[in-house]
Amino acid sequence: MAGDKIPSIHALDKPEKLEDLLKQDRGDDCLPCKVVGGGAFLGLAAYSYFSGQSQLEKQRAKIIASKSMFGMRSRSLAITGISLGLAWLGIWRLVK
Secondary structure, rough: OOOOOOOOOHHOOOOHHHHHHHHHHHHHOOHHHHHHHHHHHHHHHHHHHHHHHHHHHHHHHHHHOOOOOHHHHHHHHHHHHHHHHHHHHHHHHHHH
8 A cells, every 4th residue: 555656636537438438448358258248149130030931931921911111021121130230249249
């Protein structure tokens, strides 16, 4: 404790830079953790897309008969959008 430097009033009055705080908070992430995390998101994206499209095709007759304002195209785009979002998270996890 005796060797600790007491900061001056000027140093305490000045706010810390956000970038420096984020770098300190981020921590280290090992390569296997990135690969497993990114692979999980990419696998979930693939599963979501293929499973969703399969279920959509199985329910095609009911969807068309229901005359809903959300037809096949909008539901297919929603499934694709969710899958693309999950894939983006997987790629982001691998890179960052």
